[in-house]
Amino acid sequence: MGHSLVFPPERVTIVGVLNVTPDSFSDGGLLLEESGAVSEDLVLRTAAKLVESGAHVLDVGGESTRPGAVEISVEEEIERTARAVEIVVRELGIPVSIDTRRAAVARAGLGAGAQIVNDVSGLSHEGAMAEVVAEADAVLILGHIRGTPATMQVDPHYDDVLVEVANELEESVRLARKSGVPDCNLVVDPGIGFGKRLEDNLQLTAHLGWLRGRLGLPVMVGASRKGFLGSITGDPVGDRDVASHAVCAIAAFSGVDAVRVHDVAGARRAVQVGRAMGESRRKELA
Secondary structure, X not given: OOHHHHOOOOOOEXXXXXXXXXXXXOXXXXXXXXXXXXXXXXXXXXXXXXXXXXXXXXXXXXXXXXXXXXXXXXXXXXXXXXXXXXXXXXXXXXXXXXXXXXXXXXXXXXXXXXOEEEEOOOOOOOOOHHHHHHHHOOEEEEEOOOOOOOOOOOOOOOOOXXXXXXXXXXXXXXXXXXXXXXXXXXXXXXXXXXXXOHHHHHHXXXXXXXXXXXXXXXXXXXXXXXXXXXXXXXXXXHHOHHHHHHHHHHXXXXXXXXXXXXXXXXXXXXXXXXXXXXXXXXXXXX
Protein backbone atom coordinates (compact mmCIF):
# COMPACT_ATOMS: atom_id res chain seq x y z
CA MET A 1 0.00 0.00 0.00
CA GLY A 2 2.41 2.70 1.22
CA HIS A 3 1.44 5.79 3.18
CA SER A 4 2.64 8.02 0.33
CA LEU A 5 -0.44 6.98 -1.66
CA VAL A 6 -2.89 8.37 0.90
CA PHE A 7 -0.56 10.81 2.71
CA PRO A 8 1.54 12.12 -0.20
CA PRO A 9 4.37 14.50 0.73
CA GLU A 10 3.21 17.27 -1.61
CA ARG A 11 0.16 18.13 0.52
CA VAL A 12 -1.21 18.19 4.03
CA THR A 13 -3.84 15.44 3.96
CA ILE A 14 -7.24 16.39 5.33
CA VAL A 15 -8.80 13.48 7.22
CA GLY A 16 -12.52 14.10 7.73
CA VAL A 17 -14.19 12.66 10.84
CA LEU A 18 -17.21 10.43 10.23
CA ASN A 19 -18.43 9.19 13.61
CA VAL A 20 -21.20 6.59 13.62
CA THR A 21 -21.52 6.76 17.39
CA PRO A 22 -24.26 7.96 19.75
CA ASP A 23 -21.88 9.60 22.21
CA SER A 24 -18.81 11.15 20.56
CA PHE A 25 -17.99 14.45 22.25
CA SER A 26 -18.89 16.83 19.41
CA ASP A 27 -20.92 14.92 16.85
CA GLY A 28 -22.38 11.88 18.60
CA GLY A 29 -25.71 10.62 17.32
CA LEU A 30 -25.83 12.75 14.18
CA LEU A 31 -25.71 9.76 11.82
CA LEU A 32 -28.14 7.53 13.70
CA GLU A 33 -31.82 6.86 13.17
CA GLU A 34 -34.31 7.21 16.02
CA SER A 35 -33.97 3.47 16.65
CA GLY A 36 -30.25 3.95 17.28
CA ALA A 37 -29.24 2.17 14.07
CA VAL A 38 -26.77 3.82 11.70
CA SER A 39 -28.58 5.69 8.93
CA GLU A 40 -26.99 4.71 5.63
CA ASP A 41 -28.53 7.72 3.90
CA LEU A 42 -27.15 10.16 6.49
CA VAL A 43 -23.73 8.49 6.38
CA LEU A 44 -23.53 8.86 2.61
CA ARG A 45 -24.80 12.44 2.56
CA THR A 46 -22.44 13.53 5.34
CA ALA A 47 -19.49 11.74 3.75
CA ALA A 48 -20.24 13.36 0.39
CA LYS A 49 -20.27 16.82 2.00
CA LEU A 50 -16.91 16.16 3.65
CA VAL A 51 -15.42 15.10 0.31
CA GLU A 52 -16.97 18.08 -1.47
CA SER A 53 -15.41 20.36 1.18
CA GLY A 54 -11.96 18.94 0.46
CA ALA A 55 -11.41 15.82 2.57
CA HIS A 56 -8.83 13.45 1.10
CA VAL A 57 -9.54 10.60 3.55
CA LEU A 58 -12.55 9.77 5.75
CA ASP A 59 -12.05 8.29 9.21
CA VAL A 60 -15.00 6.11 10.25
CA GLY A 61 -15.35 5.48 13.98
CA GLY A 62 -17.89 3.39 15.87
CA GLU A 63 -16.63 3.71 19.45
CA SER A 64 -16.38 7.02 21.27
CA THR A 65 -12.91 7.66 22.68
CA ARG A 66 -13.85 10.87 24.49
CA PRO A 67 -12.62 11.19 28.09
CA GLY A 68 -14.64 8.88 30.35
CA ALA A 69 -16.11 6.87 27.47
CA VAL A 70 -17.25 3.33 28.30
CA GLU A 71 -16.33 0.43 26.01
CA ILE A 72 -18.95 -1.13 23.76
CA SER A 73 -18.95 -4.70 22.45
CA VAL A 74 -16.91 -5.69 19.42
CA GLU A 75 -20.09 -6.83 17.68
CA GLU A 76 -21.75 -3.47 18.16
CA GLU A 77 -18.70 -1.61 16.90
CA ILE A 78 -18.54 -3.78 13.77
CA GLU A 79 -22.26 -3.33 13.17
CA ARG A 80 -21.87 0.44 13.29
CA THR A 81 -18.75 0.70 11.13
CA ALA A 82 -18.41 -2.05 8.50
CA ARG A 83 -21.51 -1.10 6.51
CA ALA A 84 -20.63 2.60 6.72
CA VAL A 85 -17.15 1.90 5.34
CA GLU A 86 -18.57 -0.22 2.54
CA ILE A 87 -21.04 2.49 1.49
CA VAL A 88 -18.48 5.28 1.49
CA VAL A 89 -15.88 3.29 -0.44
CA ARG A 90 -18.41 2.07 -3.01
CA GLU A 91 -20.22 5.34 -3.59
CA LEU A 92 -17.44 7.90 -3.22
CA GLY A 93 -14.27 5.96 -4.02
CA ILE A 94 -12.28 7.86 -1.38
CA PRO A 95 -9.68 6.24 0.88
CA VAL A 96 -11.28 5.29 4.20
CA SER A 97 -9.70 4.79 7.59
CA ILE A 98 -11.30 2.60 10.26
CA ASP A 99 -10.87 4.28 13.64
CA THR A 100 -10.67 1.42 16.16
CA ARG A 101 -8.55 -0.11 18.91
CA ARG A 102 -9.76 -3.65 18.17
CA ALA A 103 -8.29 -6.15 15.73
CA ALA A 104 -11.64 -7.77 14.86
CA VAL A 105 -13.19 -4.39 14.03
CA ALA A 106 -10.16 -3.46 11.93
CA ARG A 107 -10.41 -6.76 10.05
CA ALA A 108 -14.08 -6.14 9.30
CA GLY A 109 -13.40 -2.56 8.21
CA LEU A 110 -10.53 -3.60 5.95
CA GLY A 111 -12.73 -6.32 4.51
CA ALA A 112 -15.35 -3.68 3.75
CA GLY A 113 -12.82 -1.66 1.77
CA ALA A 114 -10.89 0.50 4.25
CA GLN A 115 -7.22 1.06 3.40
CA ILE A 116 -6.10 2.55 6.72
CA VAL A 117 -6.45 1.61 10.39
CA ASN A 118 -6.33 4.43 12.94
CA ASP A 119 -5.50 2.90 16.33
CA VAL A 120 -5.56 5.65 18.97
CA SER A 121 -4.09 3.19 21.49
CA GLY A 122 -0.88 2.67 19.51
CA LEU A 123 -1.33 -1.14 19.77
CA SER A 124 -1.57 -0.97 23.57
CA HIS A 125 -5.20 -2.17 23.56
CA GLU A 126 -4.69 -5.20 21.29
CA GLY A 127 -1.27 -6.13 20.01
CA ALA A 128 -2.88 -8.43 17.43
CA MET A 129 -3.99 -5.31 15.58
CA ALA A 130 -0.60 -5.01 13.87
CA GLU A 131 -0.85 -8.51 12.41
CA VAL A 132 -4.27 -7.75 10.93
CA VAL A 133 -2.90 -4.59 9.32
CA ALA A 134 0.20 -6.36 8.04
CA GLU A 135 -1.87 -9.13 6.43
CA ALA A 136 -3.97 -6.55 4.59
CA ASP A 137 -0.94 -4.43 3.56
CA ALA A 138 -2.85 -1.47 4.98
CA VAL A 139 -1.60 1.81 6.46
CA LEU A 140 -1.46 1.91 10.26
CA ILE A 141 -1.79 5.15 12.22
CA LEU A 142 -0.31 4.69 15.69
CA GLY A 143 -1.73 7.07 18.26
CA HIS A 144 -0.37 7.85 21.72
CA ILE A 145 -2.48 7.35 24.83
CA ARG A 146 -1.91 6.70 28.50
CA GLY A 147 -4.55 4.38 30.00
CA THR A 148 -7.91 4.01 28.26
CA PRO A 149 -10.54 6.56 27.22
CA ALA A 150 -12.33 5.80 30.50
CA THR A 151 -9.24 6.60 32.61
CA MET A 152 -6.89 8.71 30.48
CA GLN A 153 -7.80 12.11 31.97
CA VAL A 154 -7.58 10.94 35.60
CA ASP A 155 -4.55 12.94 36.77
CA PRO A 156 -2.21 12.39 33.79
CA HIS A 157 1.43 13.32 34.51
CA TYR A 158 4.62 13.69 32.47
CA ASP A 159 8.08 14.80 33.54
CA ASP A 160 9.01 15.57 29.91
CA VAL A 161 6.02 15.11 27.65
CA LEU A 162 7.94 15.42 24.36
CA VAL A 163 10.52 12.79 25.19
CA GLU A 164 8.03 10.45 26.87
CA VAL A 165 5.50 10.59 24.01
CA ALA A 166 8.28 10.09 21.45
CA ASN A 167 9.68 7.12 23.38
CA GLU A 168 6.26 5.49 23.75
CA LEU A 169 5.42 6.04 20.08
CA GLU A 170 8.77 4.48 19.17
CA GLU A 171 7.75 1.41 21.16
CA SER A 172 4.46 1.24 19.23
CA VAL A 173 6.41 1.52 15.99
CA ARG A 174 8.76 -1.27 17.12
CA LEU A 175 5.81 -3.57 17.83
CA ALA A 176 4.25 -2.79 14.46
CA ARG A 177 7.49 -3.53 12.63
CA LYS A 178 7.89 -6.78 14.58
CA SER A 179 4.44 -7.87 13.34
CA GLY A 180 5.37 -7.17 9.74
CA VAL A 181 4.09 -3.65 9.11
CA PRO A 182 6.74 -1.90 6.99
CA ASP A 183 7.78 1.70 7.61
CA CYS A 184 6.16 2.71 4.33
CA ASN A 185 2.79 1.86 5.93
CA LEU A 186 3.34 3.61 9.26
CA VAL A 187 2.05 7.00 10.44
CA VAL A 188 2.20 8.36 14.02
CA ASP A 189 -0.15 10.62 15.98
CA PRO A 190 0.94 12.31 19.26
CA GLY A 191 -2.55 11.81 20.70
CA ILE A 192 -3.56 15.38 21.52
CA GLY A 193 -6.13 15.16 24.32
CA PHE A 194 -5.50 11.47 25.04
CA GLY A 195 -4.19 11.40 28.59
CA LYS A 196 -2.69 14.88 28.38
CA ARG A 197 -2.92 18.06 30.46
CA LEU A 198 -3.36 21.49 28.85
CA GLU A 199 0.37 22.19 29.05
CA ASP A 200 1.13 18.77 27.51
CA ASN A 201 -1.12 19.45 24.53
CA LEU A 202 0.49 22.86 24.04
CA GLN A 203 4.01 21.43 24.23
CA LEU A 204 3.22 18.71 21.71
CA THR A 205 1.51 21.11 19.30
CA ALA A 206 4.39 23.59 19.52
CA HIS A 207 7.01 20.91 18.78
CA LEU A 208 5.38 18.83 16.05
CA GLY A 209 8.34 19.41 13.73
CA TRP A 210 10.71 18.07 16.37
CA LEU A 211 8.51 15.01 16.89
CA ARG A 212 8.40 14.29 13.16
CA GLY A 213 12.18 14.58 12.92
CA ARG A 214 12.73 12.36 15.95
CA LEU A 215 10.46 9.56 14.72
CA GLY A 216 11.24 9.83 11.01
CA LEU A 217 7.67 8.95 10.05
CA PRO A 218 4.67 10.92 8.76
CA VAL A 219 2.68 12.60 11.53
CA MET A 220 -1.08 13.09 11.77
CA VAL A 221 -2.54 15.51 14.33
CA GLY A 222 -6.10 15.38 15.68
CA ALA A 223 -6.84 18.44 17.80
CA SER A 224 -10.22 19.30 16.31
CA ARG A 225 -12.68 20.74 18.87
CA LYS A 226 -10.82 19.19 21.79
CA GLY A 227 -11.09 20.28 25.39
CA PHE A 228 -7.71 22.01 25.63
CA LEU A 229 -8.90 24.52 23.02
CA GLY A 230 -11.92 25.26 25.18
CA SER A 231 -9.57 25.76 28.13
CA ILE A 232 -7.74 28.43 26.15
CA THR A 233 -10.67 30.22 24.49
CA GLY A 234 -13.54 29.49 26.85
CA ASP A 235 -15.59 28.25 23.90
CA PRO A 236 -18.01 25.29 24.18
CA VAL A 237 -17.34 22.30 21.94
CA GLY A 238 -19.62 23.51 19.14
CA ASP A 239 -17.76 26.80 18.82
CA ARG A 240 -14.18 25.54 18.61
CA ASP A 241 -13.69 25.29 14.86
CA VAL A 242 -11.80 28.59 14.54
CA ALA A 243 -9.40 27.53 17.31
CA SER A 244 -9.10 24.12 15.63
CA HIS A 245 -8.15 25.80 12.36
CA ALA A 246 -5.42 27.74 14.18
CA VAL A 247 -3.90 24.45 15.31
CA CYS A 248 -4.16 23.10 11.76
CA ALA A 249 -2.20 26.09 10.45
CA ILE A 250 0.47 25.67 13.15
CA ALA A 251 0.68 21.93 12.40
CA ALA A 252 1.07 22.54 8.66
CA PHE A 253 3.70 25.22 9.32
CA SER A 254 5.57 22.65 11.44
CA GLY A 255 5.59 20.13 8.58
CA VAL A 256 2.96 17.59 9.63
CA ASP A 257 1.52 15.32 6.98
CA ALA A 258 -2.15 15.13 7.96
CA VAL A 259 -4.79 16.73 10.18
CA ARG A 260 -7.91 14.94 11.42
CA VAL A 261 -10.81 17.41 11.55
CA HIS A 262 -14.56 17.89 11.80
CA ASP A 263 -14.79 21.12 9.76
CA VAL A 264 -13.02 20.23 6.54
CA ALA A 265 -13.52 23.45 4.59
CA GLY A 266 -11.90 25.67 7.22
CA ALA A 267 -9.10 23.21 7.91
CA ARG A 268 -8.25 23.00 4.20
CA ARG A 269 -7.70 26.75 4.02
CA ALA A 270 -5.77 26.78 7.30
CA VAL A 271 -3.28 24.12 6.20
CA GLN A 272 -2.78 25.81 2.85
CA VAL A 273 -1.70 29.01 4.61
CA GLY A 274 0.39 27.18 7.23
CA ARG A 275 2.19 25.03 4.67
CA ALA A 276 2.90 28.00 2.39
CA MET A 277 4.44 29.89 5.29
CA GLY A 278 6.43 26.86 6.39
CA GLU A 279 7.84 26.39 2.91
CA SER A 280 8.77 30.09 2.67
CA ARG A 281 11.03 30.03 5.73
CA ARG A 282 14.64 30.83 4.97
CA LYS A 283 16.65 27.77 5.78
CA GLU A 284 19.37 29.67 7.63
CA LEU A 285 16.77 31.24 9.99
CA ALA A 286 14.48 28.23 10.53
